[in-house]
Amino acid sequence: MSAARQPIGVIGTGYVGLVTAAGFAELGSDVWCVDIDAEKIERLLAGEVPIYEPGLEELLARNSERLHFSTDLAPALEHARLLFVAVGTPPTYSGDADLSAVHAVVDAIPASDAHALVMKSTVPCGTGASLARAFREQGKDGLGYVSCPEFLKEGSAVNDFLHPDRVVVGDDHDWAGDAVVELYAPLNAPLVRTDVASAEMVKLASNAFLATKISFINEIANVCEETGADVVEVARGMGLDDRIGPKFLQAGIGFGGSCFAREETALVRLHGRTTLLSFEQLWDRLGPTGAHVDSAEALRAYGVGSSTEVLEPDGLEVLSWVRDEEEPRFLPVMALTKRPYGGELIEVRTKMGRRVRTTPDHPWLVGAGRGAETTVKLAFELTTQDWVPLAAARADLGHSSGALLPLDSALEPAGLAFGDVIVRMPRERIDELVSRPIAARRSVFTHARGAAARAGDVKRSGALRLDEALRADLPWHEGTLGTATNGAYLPTAIAIDATFWRVVGLYLAEGNASFEANGTTKIYWSFHRTAEQHLVEEVLAFWSSYGVRARARRSATAHQVIVQSRLLGGFWRGMLGLGRNSYEQRLPDLIWDSPREDKWALLSGLWEGDGSWSLVNGGPSVVLDLGTVSDELADGALRLLGDLGITASRHIGRTKKSTKDTHWIRISGADQIERAIALVPERDRPGVLAALAAQRKRIAPTGYRRFGAGPSWVRISELRRERYDGNVYSLEVPYSHTVVTSGGVTTSNCFPKDVDALKQLAGNSGYHFQLLTAVIEVNELQKRRVIGKLHKHLGGLVGKRVALLGLAFKPNTDDMREASSLVLSARLNADGAAVSAYDPVAEEQARKLVSGITFADSPLSAVRDADAVVLVTEWQELIELDWAEVAEAMSGDLVIDGRNALDPEAVRAAGLSYEGIGRR
Numbered sequence: 062m063s064a065a066r067q068p069i070g071v072i073g074t075g076y077v078g079l080v081t082a083a084g085f086a087e088l089g090s091d092v093w094c095v096d097i098d099a100e101k102i103e104r105l106l107a108g109e110v111p112i113y114e115p116g117l118e119e120l121l122a123r124n125s126e127r128l129h130f131s132t133d134l135a136p137a138l139e140h141a142r143l144l145f146v147a148v149g150t151p152p153t154y155s156g157d158a159d160l161s162a163v164h165a166v167v168d169a170i171p172a173s174d175a176h177a178l179v180m181k182s183t184v185p186c187g188t189g190a191s192l193a194r195a196f197r198e199q200g201k202d203g204l205g206y207v208s209c210p211e212f213l214k215e216g217s218a219v220n221d222f223l224h225p226d227r228v229v230v231g232d233d234h235d236w237a238g239d240a241v242v243e244l245y246a247p248l249n250a251p252l253v254r255t256d257v258a259s260a261e262m263v264k265l266a267s268n269a270f271l272a273t274k275i276s277f278i279n280e281i282a283n284v285c286e287e288t289g290a291d292v293v294e295v296a297r298g299m300g301l302d303d304r305i306g307p308k309f310l311q312a313g314i315g316f317g318g319s320c321f322a323r324e325e326t327a328l329v330r331l332h333g334r335t336t337l338l339s340f341e342q343l344w345d346r347l348g349p350t351g352a353h354v355d356s357a358e359a360l361r362a363y364g365v366g367s368s369t370e371v372l373e374p375d376g377l378e379v380l381s382w383v384r385d386e387e388e389p390r391f392l393p394v395m396a397l398t399k400r401p402y403g404g405e406l407i408e409v410r411t412k413m414g415r416r417v418r419t420t421p422d423h424p425w426l427v428g429a430g431r432g433a434e435t436t437v438k439l440a441f442e443l444t445t446q447d448w449v450p451l452a453a454a455r456a457d458l459g460h461s462s463g464a465l466l467p468l469d470s471a472l473e474p475a476g477l478a479f480g481d482v483i484v485r486m487p488r489e490r491i492d493e494l495v496s497r498p499i500a501a502r503r504s505v506f507t508h509a510r511g512a513a514a515r516a517g518d519v520k521r522s523g524a525l526r527l528d529e530a531l532r533a534d535l536p537w538h539e540g541t542l543g544t545a546t547n548g549a550y551l552p553t554a555i556a557i558d559a560t561f562w563r564v565v566g567l568y569l570a571e572g573n574a575s576f577e578a579n580g581t582t583k584i585y586w587s588f589h590r591t592a593e594q595h596l597v598e599e600v601l602a603f604w605s606s607y608g609v610r611a612r613a614r615r616s617a618t619a620h621q622v623i624v625q626s627r628l629l630g631g632f633w634r635g636m637l638g639l640g641r642n643s644y645e646q647r648l649p650d651l652i653w654d655s656p657r658e659d660k661w662a663l664l665s666g667l668w669e670g671d672g673s674w675s676l677v678n679g680g681p682s683v684v685l686d687l688g689t690v691s692d693e694l695a696d697g698a699l700r701l702l703g704d705l706g707i708t709a710s711r712h713i714g715r716t717k718k719s720t721k722d723t724h725w726i727r728i729s730g731a732d733q734i735e736r737a738i739a740l741v742p743e744r745d746r747p748g749v750l751a752a753l754a755a756q757r758k759r760i761a762p763t764g765y766r767r768f769g770a771g772p773s774w775v776r777i778s779e780l781r782r783e784r785y786d787g788n789v790y791s792l793e794v795p796y797s798h799t800v801v802t803s804g805g806v807t808t809s810n811c812f813p814k815d816v817d818a819l820k821q822l823a824g825n826s827g828y829h830f831q832l833l834t835a836v837i838e839v840n841e842l843q844k845r846r847v848i849g850k851l852h853k854h855l856g857g858l859v860g861k862r863v864a865l866l867g868l869a870f871k872p873n874t875d876d877m878r879e880a881s882s883l884v885l886s887a888r889l890n891a892d893g894a895a896v897s898a899y900d901p902v903a904e905e906q907a908r909k910l911v912s913g914i915t916f917a918d919s920p921l922s923a924v925r926d927a928d929a930v931v932l933v934t935e936w937q938e939l940i941e942l943d944w945a946e947v948a949e950a951m952s953g954d955l956v957i958d959g960r961n962a963l964d965p966e967a968v969r970a971a972g973l974s975y976e977g978i979g980r981r
């Protein structure tokens with residue numbers, strides 16, 4: 062080629078970037094390729110091709126002298142004016158494109174009048190305008206921008222680049238657009254030169270229309286099955302119309318949900334209030350008044366079945382973890398679902414005692430235990446070699462310690478009206494009130510006995526009703542509140558500080574409350590009869606500091622502190638959410654957003670009441686243990702410790718004569734004990750610290766690992782399957798696609814990734830794209846129909862063996878993104894089937910995404926002893942199989958042609974039962 066060809070840069074050496082680089086090198090340009098993945102660059106420098114694409118390896122080898130690979134952007138900036146951006150923009154579960162990699166490129170490019178970005182990555186319409194604003198904000202107005210979408214089909218990408226059916230260039234008709242047009246000129250392809258937004262839309266609209274054709278013919282196939290028509294013949298007749306054409310009219314599986322058990326928990330923030338709730342409790346709280354989505358719309362928008370209820374909550378956030386970030390944070394929830402479920406659940410147990418139950422097809426974040434990199438596996442694919450992340454310490458811990466909490470907010474939960482509450486005011490306030498003119502007193506005192514008589518009562522007692530204080534416009538917060546003249550009186554506000562939380566922690570460990578029918582409430586702290594006098598005095602001193610009458614009582618078995626107050630009962634139960642007894646105890650909502658010292662104070666009270674410390678085998682190692690029979694308190698304590706950077710273990714067991722499991726929470730490891738020294742009684746701390754100092758070698762606790770900042774990782778120790786009948790729940794966090802669930806375990810979201818970018822773009826713009834919504838619905842349902850065909854012929858799939866022929870997204874590629882095999886294998890496993898599979902190219906990639914299936918080294922090995930065979934990917938070698946040999950190898954006789962690519966007569970002639978998609 063001509064030496065005059067201009068050099069280019071390509072940022073991103075994935076599928077699009079590598080084919081683009083090889084193609085322009087073939088046309089004679091020097092190409093400077095950049096990627097942040099050092100391992101990939103090393104492989105490319107060594108002549109290895111990291112992806113499978115026919116003809117690409119030869120093209121790269123032939124043009125190796127013109128191809129340069131580096132992790133450094135500087136050489137590309139030095140040698141090339143045009144920088145083709147080909148980084149990943151994967152769809153999020155909400156449907157929005159993740160443009161973080163694109164913005165990283167923009168941030169890395171220096172200000173320049175001599176460079177332009179040429180966008181090859183698939184981006185939403187409007188990205189060009191957004192990046193232009195970013196250029197201006199960063200002082201990079203001189204940078205050029207061109208939208209040049211790619212139309213490469215996997216399996217024929219090299220040919221598509223060298224022989225394109227069109228080249229689309231969107232620009233501002235400046236030098237950059239001219240230069241891109243010149244680059245593509247030797248290909249003699251039809252040119253569409255337009256504005257940036259239109260070029261972006263061409264890509265999205267093209268993909269959407271192709272998807273529409275696929276889903277349309279799949280719907281026709283379903284109708285054909287009902288009417289006895291043959292969809293292949295129907296498509297052939299349609300395709301002869303040149304206005305329609307034959308392409309993408311092949312019916313099949315489709316172009317490329319899961320849940321939590323009701324008792325699993327999430328830390329949620331609803332309209333600013335943080336609380337720990339089970340999924341069932343969350344639904345019950347939001348369901349009565351929430352925005353329920355119509356079932357038809359729910360199917361279109363979320364791909365859920367007719368039995369699934371969907372809520373789109375307002376103001377709901379959930380604790381979530383954005384991968385690669387150090388700390389979890391609260392993020393908005395797009396949808397919450399509930400559906401009835403009868404079948405197996407998988408309980409995932411970890412080395413640190415965490416347990417989470419999900420449906421078998423629920424996606425989990427996992428690592429290999431060697432670093433913080435994550436992949437996603439479905440629950441049935443998990444093994445004891447997988448590690449799962451635990452939420453790390455949170456930094457967003459809200460207000461400072463000591464904030465005042467007004468007790469008038471406890472009136473409603475206590476069932477009290479303003480007129481039920483007595484306010485004792487300073488004498489000068491009372492004197493001023495009763496000295497007001499009679500007309501003014503009448504507007505305050507509306508008692509039946511009259512204003513004068515009532516004013517006399519107030520003057521004698523120094524107290525009045527709260528509604529009277531409000532009508533008198535008195536500063537009633539200066540007084541104290543009660544509900545009986547001889548009962549306990551409370552300040553109008555309590556400081557939520559470390560002292561307060563310490564007393565609450567002691568209640569969680571040693572407390573109970575009684576609520577009588579007449580509204581009388583008694584709150585008890587019950588300590589050892591003789592050995593815990595210091596704790597009795599601590600609780601008495603706290604209430605005394607607020608002028609609250611508390612009394613101590615010694616019985617034959619305990620030394621108790623008792624406070625009697627209906628108002629305090631409303632505060633204790635209604636505002637703090639504390640339990641009545643040890644079985645009901647839970648952490649108060651307010652603690653979640655409290656500062657670190659307050660959290661340590663609560664835990665120290667809890668530990669001193671129900672916890673202990675001990676030497677391991679006589680020392681010097683130390684452990685801290687806590688026991689509780691409350692499931693909610695155990696879950697909360699594990700999470701609260703996690704907020705403080707402590708990874709505790711949990712063991713569940715049942716003591717003799719107990720009717721309820723006990724949760725034993727343990728903190729171990731010298732570094733963790735030192736950080737948690739606040740949990741050791743002050744009198745014992747010197748001894749504990751001395752023991753730790755005597756350790757020659759500090760051994761980290763077993764069962765979890767840390768890789769720098771960020772979450773802890775715990776290894777899966779056991780996977781248990783159990784029968785479950787009841788509702789299951791899911792939610793969707795659009796940005797992170799994760800939720801921190803029971804015990805701090807972080808899992809992936811539940812929703813299938815089935816919302817197309819164009820549908821999302823339309824929705825974001827306020828337009829409901831009904832046609833494309835239906836297209837997505839049909840595509841999702843098509844996979845379910847294949848499972849339905851298996852059930853029709855085989856009945857239940859438990860114990861049945863099903864062979865999948867082909868795994869890749871399409872033939873002639875190893876790409877597994879959006880592959881139908883992922884959904885099919887997951888659902889087959891969930892139904893109890895044994896799955897074998899064969900793919901001539903994609904096995905390596907499939908092994909990274911799928912487990913729980915047997916990979917075969919040939920088609921015949923895959924189908925051996927199978928009850929049914931499903932053609933998933935129409936590789937030529939699979940189409941040309943000897944079906945007599947297949948029949949001999951199988952134990953059953955069912956062949957489902959998921960791509961309508963086989964000859965039905967040839968399959969039937971071998972004695973097999975053929976099922977196509979809409980074929981006779």
